[in-house]
Amino acid sequence: MSDKINQIDKDLLNEVSNLDNITSxxxxxxxxxxxxxxxxxxxxxxxxxxxxxxxxxxxxENTKFEFIHIPVIITESxxxxxxxxxxxxxxxxxxxxxxxxxxxxxxxxDSQHDGIHRFYLEExxxxxxxxxxxxxxTGDGKRILNPVTEVHLKxxxxxxxxxxxxxxxxxxxxxxxxxxxxxxxxxxxxxIMTHGEQFAxxxxxVELNGENSSTHVxxxxxATNNSKQxxxxxxxxxxxxxxxxxxxxxxxxxxxxxxxxxxxxxxxxANLIHEAAIGKIAGEQIIKLMTLGYSEEExxxxxxxxxxK
Amino acid sequence: MLLELQDICFERxxxxxxxxxxxxxxxxxxxxxxxxxxxxxxxxxxxxxxxxKPDSGKIIFNGKDITNLSINERANLxxxxxxxxxxxxxxxxVYDLLKMSAKKKITKKEACEVLSxxxxxxxxxxxxxxxxxxxxxxxxxxxxxxxxxxxxxxTIFDEPEAGIDLWSFNNLIEVFENMRELIxxxxxxxxxxxxxxxxxxxxxxxxxxxxxxxxxxxxILEQELINKKxxxxxxxNS
Numbered sequence: 001m002s003d004k005i006n007q008i009d010k011d012l013l014n015e016v017s018n019l020d021n022i023t024s025x026x027x028x029x030x031x032x033x034x035x036x037x038x039x040x041x042x043x044x045x046x047x048x049x050x051x052x053x054x055x056x057x058x059x060x061e062n063t064k065f066e067f068i069h070i071p072v073i074i075t076e077s078x079x080x081x082x083x084x085x086x087x088x089x090x091x092x093x094x095x096x097x098x099x100x101x102x103x104x105x106x107x108x109x110d111s112q113h114d115g116i117h118r119f120y121l122e123e124x125x126x127x128x129x130x131x132x133x134x135x136x137x138t139g140d141g142k143r144i145l146n147p148v149t150e151v152h153l154k155x156x157x158x159x160x161x162x163x164x165x166x167x168x169x170x171x172x173x174x175x176x177x178x179x180x181x182x183x184x185x186x187x188x189x190x191x192i193m194t195h196g197e198q199f200a201x202x203x204x205x206v207e208l209n210g211e212n213s214s215t216h217v218x219x220x221x222x223a224t225n226n227s228k229q230x231x232x233x234x235x236x237x238x239x240x241x242x243x244x245x246x247x248x249x250x251x252x253x254x255x256x257x258x259x260x261x262x263x264x265x266x267x268x269x270a271n272l273i274h275e276a277a278i279g280k281i282a283g284e285q286i287i288k289l290m291t292l293g294y295s296e297e298e299x300x301x302x303x304x305x306x307x308x309k
Numbered sequence: 310m311l312l313e314l315q316d317i318c319f320e321r322x323x324x325x326x327x328x329x330x331x332x333x334x335x336x337x338x339x340x341x342x343x344x345x346x347x348x349x350x351x352x353x354x355x356x357x358x359x360x361x362k363p364d365s366g367k368i369i370f371n372g373k374d375i376t377n378l379s380i381n382e383r384a385n386l387x388x389x390x391x392x393x394x395x396x397x398x399x400x401x402x403v404y405d406l407l408k409m410s411a412k413k414k415i416t417k418k419e420a421c422e423v424l425s426x427x428x429x430x431x432x433x434x435x436x437x438x439x440x441x442x443x444x445x446x447x448x449x450x451x452x453x454x455x456x457x458x459x460x461x462x463x464t465i466f467d468e469p470e471a472g473i474d475l476w477s478f479n480n481l482i483e484v485f486e487n488m489r490e491l492i493x494x495x496x497x498x499x500x501x502x503x504x505x506x507x508x509x510x511x512x513x514x515x516x517x518x519x520x521x522x523x524x525x526x527x528x529i530l531e532q533e534l535i536n537k538k539x540x541x542x543x544x545x546n547s
Contacts, residue, residue: 220399287396288396289409291358291381292384292409292455293412295379296381303401306399306400306405307400
């Protein structure tokens with residue numbers, strides 16, 4: 001990699017996406033609002049947008065098992081970075097996309113990244129999308145991340161999205177929208193941990209428009225100290241479709257978690273399920289691990305690690 | 310001697326659940342505790358593990374007074390406990406739980422070997438989460454695997470037959486019949502199953518919070534039968 005990338009950058013890149021793996025496929029690294037490194041392959045082209053900040057990523061049809069890394073790092077305090085990344089996935093292509101944002105803020109001004117990612121999957125395409133958010137630094141400037149993910153699935157396509165925000169992000173509003181045609185599947189797994197005075201809000205909005213479209217939305221979160229989390233899930237069954245949304249939260253200290261499920265069936269064959277469970281760690285789980293030799297604190301940590309794994 | 314209970318008392322809601330229990334358990338023995346529901350069996354073993362604290366009395370383990378030690382301190386001294394209702398964990402896999410149970414690092418292959426020894430087809434289970442998708446019988450076997458891996462000086466089973474159907478238990482009982490090979494050290498097991506009582510070196514009969522009898526399974530069961538008959542005769546005569 002070029003000398004534009006220093007040790008802090010490397011550490012951040014490693015947190016959001018394994019550095020060694022980045023260079024194995026197509027990639028685009030964005031730092032402090034600028035694209036600094038890019039590689040395209042025979043099947044994956046990356047083009048800078050001309051009308052607004054961001055890139056267009058084109059994956060050729062029938063591309064099989066390629067990795068695409070789109071990490072963003074912010075090390076400049078006081079910067080607000082807004083970026084639009086659009087992914088066009090050709091027919092029957094099957095790719096893994098790893099995005100994520102790491103913020104290092106050692107100063108008192110807020111650093112913010114708002115990434116708007118739109119995915120357009122053609123017939124039969126498959127995407128696994130992994131997104132990781134991470135914040136670090138000693139300053140009192142806030143680390144703010146507001147990602148928007150929009151997914152458009154054409155007939156027979158499917159997308160699996162994993163997002164994780166485990167550490168260091170002070171404030172986040174995450175919006176995920178899906179529009180599904182027939183025979184499509186959209187699976188979302190979200191993991192969030194908040195501490196201190198952090199705030200996290202996630203909004204899922206999925207429209208099941210095509211026959212046999214389905215979605216599974218799973219959110220697992222841990223809220224500690226005085227942090228606050230809001231989980232809002234809106235799923236519309238507009239055709240013969242299936243959805244399962246699940247919000248599981250562990251709450252500690254003075255934290256607050258609100259789960260608001262909203263399922264709307266606009267079709268007689270729409271089968272929509274929602275489950276929400278919020279509570280502290282079960283005492284019996286701690287006792288079981290204590291019988292294995294763990295102290296109460298160690299047991300709690302193991303349970304949280306497993307829950308968010 | 311491995312374990313000694315001295316004058317253990319435990320009272321809740323004005324009911325004496327354990328009433329002055331004195332008990333010694335020797336090294337490398339297989340001891341069954343039996344008795345009617347509500348006789349204090351589960352409370353007794355929970356007091357040994359430290360899950361419940363006695364109102365009075367002393368617990369000596371391996372020559373050390375452990376009465377005031379925490380659950381994990383007792384675990385680290387060599388006491389292991391299999392729960393009546395195995396605990397479920399979201400996100401923690403069978404392999405994770407087995408790794409946590411073993412004192413040393415174990416490979417997936419070693420975890421699979423232990424699962425096979427408790428009668429589970431290991432490859433199907435090792436990566437599954439220890440959650441509600443597993444049946445009662447499967448969870449019991451995984452629970453047994455966790456205590457087998459600990460290889461403790463004293464292993465306690467709190468009524469392993471509870472909560473599973475007869476067919477599952479008939480399959481599970483073979484695991485207990487082989488327990489002596491699986492676990493080195495002393496086993497203390499609460500059970501009502503004659504097959505388990507029959508393989509025990511000694512049976513302790515608990516009634517209304519007191520040790521009513523102690524001896525071989527044959528003696529205890531015969532004595533109980535006689536008592537019942539006598540009881541009936543007394544009732545008829547009165």
